[in-house]
Amino acid sequence: MKTPIITEQLTDAGRRIEHDSFAIVDREAGPHTYSDAQWQVVRRMIHASADFDFNGLTHFHPQAIRAGLHAIQSRAPIVADVEMICVGLSKPRLEYYGMHPYQFISDEDVIAQAQIQHTTRAVQAMRKAQAQQLLEGGIVAIGNAPTALLEVLRMVREEQVRPALIIGMPVGFVSAAESKNLLSQSTDCPWILIEGRKGGSTLVVAALHALLALAEVHTDSF
Numbered sequence: 001m002k003t004p005i006i007t008e009q010l011t012d013a014g015r016r017i018e019h020d021s022f023a024i025v026d027r028e029a030g031p032h033t034y035s036d037a038q039w040q041v042v043r044r045m046i047h048a049s050a051d052f053d054f055n056g057l058t059h060f061h062p063q064a065i066r067a068g069l070h071a072i073q074s075r076a077p078i079v080a081d082v083e084m085i086c087v088g089l090s091k092p093r094l095e096y097y098g099m100h101p102y103q104f105i106s107d108e109d110v111i112a113q114a115q116i117q118h119t120t121r122a123v124q125a126m127r128k129a130q131a132q133q134l135l136e137g138g139i140v141a142i143g144n145a146p147t148a149l150l151e152v153l154r155m156v157r158e159e160q161v162r163p164a165l166i167i168g169m170p171v172g173f174v175s176a177a178e179s180k181n182l183l184s185q186s187t188d189c190p191w192i193l194i195e196g197r198k199g200g201s202t203l204v205v206a207a208l209h210a211l212l213a214l215a216e217v218h219t220d221s222f
Contacts, residue, residue, distance in 0.1 A: 171199035
């Protein structure tokens with residue numbers, strides 16, 4: 001009996017649909033300049049959104065895939081900006097790797113500090129994650145809040161915090177494109193980002209699931 005792949009759909013019917021969808025994406029996406037591993041991430045993002053613009057809008061730090069797989073194999077924490085990312089991640093897949101997602105956006109102390117310091121909840125949530133020593137060596141997953149990404153970049157720059165990987169895909173019109181542009185200039189931490197205003201939690205989840213699938217295939221460091 002074939003050993004099931006934990007990072008695929010749980011039923012034969014589900015796997016067929018997913019594989020057929022990936023084949024359609026491969027056929028219709030056109031040429032690209034991504035490596036095979038990078039394309040696994042981009043393809044799953046296209047599959048999750050039906051938006052082929054991510055073939056081109058998605059950018060990778062040269063060490064992003066390697067860093068992401070090492071973090072997964074090391075059971076690194078995942079720090080998300082919003083609960084939606086944590087809910088969207090597959091519990092069986094995370095349990096397989098012994099990983100846990102965290103988010104603090106709605107915690108009472110986070111809200112109180114945001115009100116006192118006149119910042120956003122997202123900023124305070126990242127500060128709480130750092131206080132709990134979750135950012136150092138962790139995977140930072142940002143799909144909604146540009147201020148969360150800007151705060152993490154500030155901590156990287158000013159406090160020498162070093163996440164294993166930053167997935168920066170905040171969506172929106174205020175500071176979204178600008179925060180990702182700053183991330184693209186960072187040489188201190190590996191990153192995956194979407195250029196411009198597009199992004200969102202669904203895409204962050206897709207990117208993480210792609211990395212989890214790659215980690216199952218590549219049991220050694222990539």
